[in-house]
Amino acid sequence: MKKITVYLSAALVWTMVNAAYSQTKLVEKVTRQGKELVIPYEKYVLPNGLTLVVHEDHSDPIVHVDVTYHVGSAREEIGKSGFAHFFEHMMFQGSDHVADDEHFKIVTESGGTLNGSTNRDRTNYYETLPSNQLERALWLEADRMGFLLDAVTQKKFEIQRATVKNERGQNYDNRPYGLAGENVAKNLFPYGHPYSWLTIGYIEDLNRVNVNDLKNFFLRWYSPNNAVLTIGGDVNAKQVLALTEKYFGSIPRGPEVTKTQVPSPVLDKDRYVSYEDNVRFPMLQIVFPTVPTYHPDEAPLDALAEILGGGKNSLFYKNFVKAQLAVQANASHPATELAGQLAMTVLPFPDKRLDSTEALVRRTLAEFEKRGVTDDDIAQFTATREAQLIDGLSSVSGKVSQLAAFQTYLNNPNYLPQELKRYKAVTKADVMRVYNQYVKGKNAVILTVYPKGKPEIVAKPDNYTVSTAGYKAPDYGYNGLAYTKPKDTFERKTKPGPGPNPTLKVPPFWTDKLPNGLKVIGTKNDEIPTVTMLFSIKGGHLLSANDPAKAGIAQLTAALMNEATQHYSNEQLNTKLEKLGSSVDIRANTEEINVSVESLTRNLDSTLALVEEKLFRPKFAPEDFERLKKQQLELIANQGTQPVVIANKAYNKLIYGTDNIRSVPVSGTTKSVEAITLDDVKAFYAKYFSPSVTNLVIVGDIEQAAVLPKLTFLNKWAAKPVTVPTAAVTRKIDKTRIYLIDKEKAAQSEIRIGYLTDMPYDATGEYYKTGLANYMLGGAFNSRINMNLREDKGYTYGARSGFSSTHTPGPFTAQAGVKAAATDSSVVEFIKEMTNYSKAGITDQELAFVKSSLGQVDALRYETSLQKAYFLGRVIDYDLPRNFTEQQSEILRGITKAQIDAIAKKRLPINNMVITVVGNKELIKPGLERLGYELVELDKDGNPMAASTTTTAAPARAGSSKP
The missing domain is CATH 3.30.830.10 (Metalloenzyme, LuxS/M16 peptidase-like)
Structure with a gap:
């Protein structure tokens, strides 16, 4: 690192208040030497203090x-x-x-x-x-x-x-x-x-x-x-x-700003507090006051939190989650400018009292005291933090955000080397010291969040009330402030035009295919010394169509593959990965099981050895199976407390129909997961995990010739025939109805409006063009739907619409979370905007906006390794031509208002849609009934309730919204 510092005179920088500014001079310049972890920059201070x-x-x-x-x-x-x-x-x-x-x-x-x-x-x-x-x-x-x-x-x-x-x-x-x-x-x-x-x-x-x-x-x-x-x-x-x-430069300097100084909080006793929430799992959170960010003790406190509850190697995971006493248990140490807090959070199963949970937390702390800090603890912590710091440099926005934070809080943009140094310097003694100083024997806030009607399960009765004694309001200096506008020598109202168009860099990529049918696609990205790999094993939840009674098996199988293998316990695997600064994560979704791999380039060989272990030698231990099955069943039950999840589940059931596996969540149902056995999981893995339906994307600081020899272990993966079910997806909706699900006392209502299309994904055909048509309806921030419901009416934090197809046709959906009192009005406004767009189409100004916006946005799409990986994943998944982005650009440039109008007319069947609303029935049902649609009440699982249908007059016309 080379650092040049130029000191500006106080007269130049600090006394030219509200005066004409002169040429600003360089304060500091930092350059990188070799591959050191430094963000190069130049720093200036304008006379007005900017x-x-x-x-x-x-x-x-x-x-x-x-x-x-x-x-x-x-x-x-x-x-x-x-x-x-x-x-x-x-x-x-x-x-x-x-x-x-x-x-x-x-x-x-x-x-x-x-x-x-x-x-x-x-x-x-x-x-x-x-x-x-x-x-x-x-x-x-x-x-x-x-x-x-x-x-x-x-x-x-x-x-x-x-x-x-x-x-x-x-x-x-x-x-x-x-x-x-x-x-x-x-x-x-x-x-x-x-x-x-x-x-x-x-x-x-x-x-x-x-x-x-x-x-x-x-x-x-x-x-x-x-x-x-x-x-x-x-x-x-x-x-x-x-x-x-x-x-x-001409913007006047404002009032002086000094750093806020406040004393650290001191607790004279453990403060027990609680509140009721509409949750399935109670929550216990124990919070100790600690130190601000950049304090010398912040790094060892971060390490302490990681050891106590930072992952599957932690004591909290062992004592709570693995012991099947909680669905979640962790510890964290968020620190900000004025203070920090060490938080220990446990979500026990519904049958647990929180006093017993608190007692186990305290026994876990005592266990930590006896166990102490190991060399592995420190090695895992420092390697993981180094990998996180490096990953934060993968994008320009990440580097800019880091520079801005360091300058704002420390007046030193070049703090990154020191940041790495202070985390690498943490010792076992440091961690024990901060434990003794901030946790052992210290008082905390102990919060219980208890399910409705169960106050008796709290850890202890509330014993603390906030006191206003001794408070004195600060004087922030608001009196006498005046608004002074800048005086310019140019016409500021003229919007600057763009400079010369930059050269777009679509990632150049290579492809290969292993003898067993596994397809590989990759590109080199040497901006940071890391490698990202994404395995996509086709099938996923869709394979449950072969046996719907066992829906949820893909998710359970993926979860088990994240556990012990034939050669290593889960704890041993995680220790090895964290000491490498690597991660291997296996997850199921609707259409595939994904294996994501992150590694520093220097540690790729060791990381791939663990990938091989997880992919090919899962242990499928009975004790892991029972624990994960229990967790999955509890999470399914918990979905009934979350309005967004309730709305999505009911909407999918209405859109796809109960005979389509897509109407069932990836997690399955209580009944289907209860029916799954360990032998079922083993059979699912043996039958459906095949290289013949697997794609691998590789992006990182490595050449094709160097990475392919490292993949020879994949050649041992025997291919087998796998057919992914393609269930019929076209479900006709005879007329638009409202489906209402009660969420008692909900502050907001979740709205989903849409239907199932007949369009599978394509990159250059009707589906792509339909996406262009939707952009002004509900795809951009300043789309008609969002500008109406958010900016004009203030009904919502955000509203949108979109088409979402894959290899099979998917739905068109318009959606928002809206304030409860505006639920019926929001439905009217959604319908109004879709009706108007269907009838009148896009304006010339809107079409110009679409072409300008989407015609330039590709410059942002391929920056990070993960962005490149998703781009290449789509190329290999849909077998797209190398020039498909050029074809899209040509379509975008040539599309006409008449084409957009025809698409809108065809793709917005207002009279044949599902309207799903989840909210406080007592408050919102009367207004919804007045809209004139047939109204059907559903339970939280999306099933019709007996005698629930209400039919009223003709539907409300567009524009008839009430305030």
């Missing part, structure tokens, strides 16, 4: 732009929670020179993707685009940094407030255990501590906030001197600097 970090990476024709503001929920105060996250939403609602709802549209039509995120300590906004669109991204980000507030209207404010409430409903209130974090935070940290509430905030705070409060929050924190602009990709640092000075 920090610019530029990383050049010319491997792909893309650029990633990230603006990180050092403001999160930790800058909020009592009674005004959720401001930072709320403002994240407002920053997408237009500014002086960017019209309402244009931000997403501009980036998307430029072939890019974008989003924002908020956590306790920072808010960031980011775009990934083709590299010729860099100037447009900078223009957009600068406009909302310097020209936002006049565009913040009361109407936008109200719509985004509704959207944030919907987000809370979807991700917290309507999700099992969704409020656990909120309950821990308010009881772990003192009243008023900036971590004592979640980033999403409280509903009552969102209700009381007004638009002026929000504007003041922006003026206090969203200024260039509290921001880091990080840009990486196929760019030139000098060009980036010039554009940054042009668009950001």
